[in-house]
Amino acid sequence: MGVAGSNPIPVTIESPSSTGFFVYRHLGLVIRKIAYMKRLNTSNSQLYIRKIFLFYLFIILIFAGSGYAQTEFWNETSLVLKGAIDVHVHTSPDSGPRSVDAFELARIAVRYGMQALLFKNHFTQTASLAYLVNQAVPGIESYGGIVLNNTVGGINLNSVKMMSSMTGGYGRVVWMPTWDSEHYAKMGRPGSIIVPISNNGKLLPDVLKVLDLIAEKDLSLATGHSSPKESLLLISAAKAVGVQRIIVTHPLTPAVGMTIEQQVEAARLGAFLEYCVNPLLPSDTGKAKLDGGLPIEDMVSYIRAVGTDNAILSTDLGQELNPIHTDGMIFFVNKLLQQGFTKDEINRMIKKNPAEFLGLD
Numbered sequence: 001m002g003v004a005g006s007n008p009i010p011v012t013i014e015s016p017s018s019t020g021f022f023v024y025r026h027l028g029l030v031i032r033k034i035a036y037m038k039r040l041n042t043s044n045s046q047l048y049i050r051k052i053f054l055f056y057l058f059i060i061l062i063f064a065g066s067g068y069a070q071t072e073f074w075n076e077t078s079l080v081l082k083g084a085i086d087v088h089v090h091t092s093p094d095s096g097p098r099s100v101d102a103f104e105l106a107r108i109a110v111r112y113g114m115q116a117l118l119f120k121n122h123f124t125q126t127a128s129l130a131y132l133v134n135q136a137v138p139g140i141e142s143y144g145g146i147v148l149n150n151t152v153g154g155i156n157l158n159s160v161k162m163m164s165s166m167t168g169g170y171g172r173v174v175w176m177p178t179w180d181s182e183h184y185a186k187m188g189r190p191g192s193i194i195v196p197i198s199n200n201g202k203l204l205p206d207v208l209k210v211l212d213l214i215a216e217k218d219l220s221l222a223t224g225h226s227s228p229k230e231s232l233l234l235i236s237a238a239k240a241v242g243v244q245r246i247i248v249t250h251p252l253t254p255a256v257g258m259t260i261e262q263q264v265e266a267a268r269l270g271a272f273l274e275y276c277v278n279p280l281l282p283s284d285t286g287k288a289k290l291d292g293g294l295p296i297e298d299m300v301s302y303i304r305a306v307g308t309d310n311a312i313l314s315t316d317l318g319q320e321l322n323p324i325h326t327d328g329m330i331f332f333v334n335k336l337l338q339q340g341f342t343k344d345e346i347n348r349m350i351k352k353n354p355a356e357f358l359g360l361d
Contacts, residue, residue, distance in 0.1 A: 090318025
C-alpha cells in the first residue's frame with residue numbers, strides 16, 4: 001500500500017495463472033483475520049477460511065481456464081478502476097467486525113486511481129469519518145452520510161441537519177432506515193426498535209420533512225431497506241419536492257426484493273438502481289452455487305432492463321468473511337465484461353453515474 005501523501009502508483013496485477021495470484025496482495029490481511037478469530041476461539045474462523053479459499057479458487061479456475069487468463073487482459077480490466085467510485089463501502093471503525101479500516105481501504109483505492117469512496121455505517125453518521133480520511137489520505141475523495149436507524153433517532157430531522165453541517169461538507173447521502181426498517185423486520189431480521197416510514201400506503205409526515213431538508217441541502221437520497229412499494233413512494237415524493245439525486249439501495253437483495261418491473265418503474269421515475277457484487281460472491285452453503293446463489297445472467301437481465309444509464313455498480317463489501325472492496329469490484333467488472341458489457345457501459349456505471357449521484361459532476 002502507498003504511503004499517505006504519495007502519488008498514485010500504477011497497478012500491475014499478476015496473471016491469474018501465476019503463483020500467488022490474488023491472494024498475494026492481501027495475504028497479510030487474511031492471515032491477520034484468521035489469527036484474530038482463532039485467538040478468540042470463534043467458530044467462524046473455519047467458515048472464514050473456507051469462504052476465502054472458495055472465492056480465490058473460483059477466480060483462479062474461471063480465468064485460468066479461459067482466454068481471460070492473460071496478464072494484459074487482467075491488467076487492463078483492473079485499470080478500469082481508475083476514476084471509479086464505490087458508493088457502498090463498509091469499513092472499521094464500526095460496531096461489529098469489518099475486514100479493513102477506512103484509512104487502509106482509502107490507501108488501497110489510491111493505488112488503483114479510484115476517484116471516490118462513500119462510507120456507510122448502519123449506526124452512526126460517516127461525514128466526520130470522511131473528513132478524517134480526506135485529511136490523512138490524499139489522492140482520493142471520501143464522502144459519508146447518515147442512515148436513519150434507531151441509533152441516530154430514526155427519522156430525525158436534526159440528525160440530518162448536523163450531518164450535513166459536518167466540517168468539510170463531505171456528508172452527501174441520507175439513507176432511509178436499513179437494519180431498523182419495518183420491511184427488514186418483516187423479512188425476518190428485526191432491529192431493536194423498528195423505524196417505520198409509511199402507514200397505509202402513505203409516507204409519514206416526518207419522512208416528508210426529511211425529504212424537504214434533503215432538497216434544501218442538496219443532498220442525495222438512498223432508499224435503504226425500504227419495501228419496494230415504499231421505495232417507489234420515496235422516489236415520487238422526493239422528486240416532487242426537488243430532490244435531484246436518488247438511488248434504490250441494492251434492489252436485488254432479500255432486504256429489499258424489487259421485481260424487475262418495479263426496478264424499471266424506479267428508473268422511469270428518475271432514480272438510479274444500485275447493483276452490488278455481494279449477491280455474486282461465493283458461498284460455502286451446500287445448495288448455493290459458487291456465484292452465491294444469484295446467477296450472473298440474472299444480474300445482467302436486471303441491469304439491461306433498467307439500462308446502464310440508470311445503473312450504478314457498487315461493492316457493499318467490508319464484511320469480515322468477504323474480500324476487499326477493490327478485489328470485489330475487479331471481480332464484478334470482469335464478470336460483466338464476460339457477459340458482453342462494453343468498457344463504455346462499465347465506465348458509465350462505476351464512474352459517471354456514481355459521480356452524478358454524489359453531486360460531483
